[in-house]
Every structure is written in C-alpha cells, then in structure tokens.
Amino acid sequence: MAFIKEHYDCVARETRDERRKSRVIRLRQLNNMVKQCLLSELIGGAGDHKASNIKVLDLACGRGGDIFKLEGLGVRKYVGVDFSPERIKEAEERARALRSMAAKFVEHDCFSSSLPQDVTAEGPYDACSCQLAIHYAACDEATARTALENISASLKPGGLFVGTTVDSRVVLEKLKRVAGNTELSNSVYKLALKQPVKEELVFGNEYNFALEGVVNDCPEYLVFFDAWEKLAREYGLKLVMHANFKEFAWKHRLGRKMGELTGAEKEVFPLYCVFAFEKLPYMSRNKKLKR
Ligand SMILES: C[S@@+](CC[C@H](N)C(=O)[O-])C[C@H]1O[C@@H](n2cnc3c(N)ncnc32)[C@H](O)[C@@H]1O
Numbered sequence: 001m002a003f004i005k006e007h008y009d010c011v012a013r014e015t016r017d018e019r020r021k022s023r024v025i026r027l028r029q030l031n032n033m034v035k036q037c038l039l040s041e042l043i044g045g046a047g048d049h050k051a052s053n054i055k056v057l058d059l060a061c062g063r064g065g066d067i068f069k070l071e072g073l074g075v076r077k078y079v080g081v082d083f084s085p086e087r088i089k090e091a092e093e094r095a096r097a098l099r100s101m102a103a104k105f106v107e108h109d110c111f112s113s114s115l116p117q118d119v120t121a122e123g124p125y126d127a128c129s130c131q132l133a134i135h136y137a138a139c140d141e142a143t144a145r146t147a148l149e150n151i152s153a154s155l156k157p158g159g160l161f162v163g164t165t166v167d168s169r170v171v172l173e174k175l176k177r178v179a180g181n182t183e184l185s186n187s188v189y190k191l192a193l194k195q196p197v198k199e200e201l202v203f204g205n206e207y208n209f210a211l212e213g214v215v216n217d218c219p220e221y222l223v224f225f226d227a228w229e230k231l232a233r234e235y236g237l238k239l240v241m242h243a244n245f246k247e248f249a250w251k252h253r254l255g256r257k258m259g260e261l262t263g264a265e266k267e268v269f270p271l272y273c274v275f276a277f278e279k280l281p282y283m284s285r286n287k288k289l290k291r
Pocket residue numbers: 001004005008059060061062063064065066081082083084087108109110111112130131132133136
C-alpha cells in the first residue's frame with residue numbers, strides 16, 4: 001500500500017496542453033463518459049429524477065475527477081477520501097469551482113483501516129462511488145473485507161455502491177493467448193504479472209500496470225468478481241449490475257466514441273468493467289434514489 005500511495009503522490013500534475021496531446025486522450029474521455037453514464041443511471045436516476053439531497057461518498061477519489069459529474073446530477077453533499085495528500089490537494093483546488101455541491105476531502109487509507117469520524121459523521125450516504133480503485137483492495141482478504149465493511153457501514157439501507165475496476169475475465173482470457181501467460185502490452189499500456197495467475201488465489205494476484213501518462217508500473221490486483229460478490233453478501237451488499245466497459249458502452253450508445261479510439265486504445269478499453277451493489281434490505285433496482 002505504501003508503494004501505491006507514493007506512486008500516486010509522485011505522478012506529476014498534468015497541464016491542459018499535456019492532456020490534450022496525450023496518446024490515450026480518446027480512451028480517457030471515453031472512460032469518463034462510462035463513469036458519467038454509470039453515475040447518472042444509478043445515482044442521478046433518469047429524466048426528471050434529480051439527485052437533490054443525495055449524499056455521496058467517493059472512496060479513492062483521486063484528483064476529484066468526478067465532482068463535476070456529480071454536481072451536474074444534482075448531488076448536494078459529497079465527501080471524497082484518498083490516501084494521497086497530493087491528490088487531495090489537487091481535488092480541493094478543483095472543488096473551488098463547484099457552485100451547488102458542498103465537497104469535503106479527507107486524506108485516509110480507506111481500504112486498510114476504518115473510515116475516520118469526520119467521514120462517518122457525514123453519513124449515512126445514499127451512494128458510495130469507487131472508481132478505478134477497488135482493485136487496490138484485492139491485495140488480500142483482510143483488506144478486501146475492511147473495504148467492504150467501510151462501504152457497507154457508510155451506506156443507508158437501499159444505498160448503492162457503484163464503481164469501475166479491472167475486468168479479470170477479459171484479462172485472463174487475453175493472458176491465455178500470450179506466450180508465458182504473464183504480459184499484455186502495446187504501445188500505450190503494459191500489464192505485467194510476476195507469475196502466471198493463480199486462479200485458486202482469490203486475492204493477491206498482483207500485476208504492474210502502466211498506461212502512458214496516467215500510471216507508471218503501479219501494483220494492482222485482479223478482482224475475481226464471483227468471489228467479491230460472495231464476500232460482499234456477508235456485508236449486506238447485493239450485486240445488481242456487472243458489465244464489461246464495451247457492453248456498457250454499447251448499451252449507452254457510446255459505439256461511435258468507441259469507434260474513434262486508436263487501435264492501441266481499443267485494446268485497453270475492454271480491460272475494465274462497471275459494477276453496482278445495493279445495500280440490503282432489498283430495494284427495487286429500478287427505484288430511484290430520489291429523496
Ligand atoms: C486510478 S486513480 C482513480 C481516481 C478517481 N477515483 C478517478 O476515477 O478519477 C486511483 C486512486 O486510488 C487511490 N488509492 C489507492 N489505494 C487507496 C487506499 N488504500 N486508500 C485511499 N486511496 C487509495 C490513489 O491514491 C488514486 O488517487
């Protein structure tokens with residue numbers, strides 16, 4: 001965990017110009033659209049259902065890249081947690097441009113330890129979002145359990161836990177087709193395992209991931225969803241949605257945007273999936289979180 005924190009602290013801030021020139025800019029824009037659709041479908045509801053009065057907890061919030069999406073959905077209260085002080089600082093700076101959403105940021109390891117009082121006191125939350133980060137909690141069972149305990153304890157009954165993470169089904173399929181079964185790569189990304197995946201090991205299947213200009217050889221862990229689903233049940237969280245990015249993008253009419261990806265970006269996009277859990281007692285999946 002210390003290495004991951006250091007890694008995120010050290011990835012330099014990107015200027016607008018650098019972002020515009022990034023070789024994976026289309027992929028990053030499409031990933032953002034996927035997140036936008038996910039948050040909008042599950043948190044914002046559809047059409048005239050606005051998420052006013054909804055409280056959202058964003059675990060591993062990074063630079064606060066989702067705050068404007070949530071504000072746009074009508075969310076009024078937001079708490080973001082991340083263990084990187086540099087990312088929290090950047091998120092706080094960004095949040096100054098918010099107009100209608102109260103945002104607070106807390107520096108904390110949200111997967112290895114209980115959430116601090118200044119986060120829990122703002123709850124219970126209607127939704128907990130964890131974007132492109134739950135794979136860091138898959139290092140061992142104890143960490144996965146702490147993360148799920150934090151998520152479940154922070155949610156209202158009927159509240160949603162929504163996120164995006166690595167799609168291990170796709171990674172495993174692709175690894176089976178390469179010599180040595182340990183490395184996937186092209187000109188913009190590299191996913192490298194120290195040893196072939198041990199499928200009997202639900203946690204701790206570590207790989208290093210690099211995506212040009214975004215992450216540089218950061219350790220991550222495969223997320224075996226069947227096992228996570230079972231474990232989440234123990235914490236009163238029921239899986240209500242799980243789809244590969246490609247499938248989700250088709251459903252949300254992002255086909256044209258997928259078509260605009262470069263060949264190299266097209267190989268990275270399906271390595272991810274979206275998911276949503278609902279905190280029991282059961283609330284209809286179609287019921288909007290309008291309060
Ligand atoms: C790929 S970034 C995603 C950031 C943000 N959720 C987004 O989608 O833009 C992963 C983030 O997870 C954070 N992170 C990883 N492990 C964490 C932990 N145990 N506790 C808190 N933050 C963590 C990192 O500092 C980093 O900001």
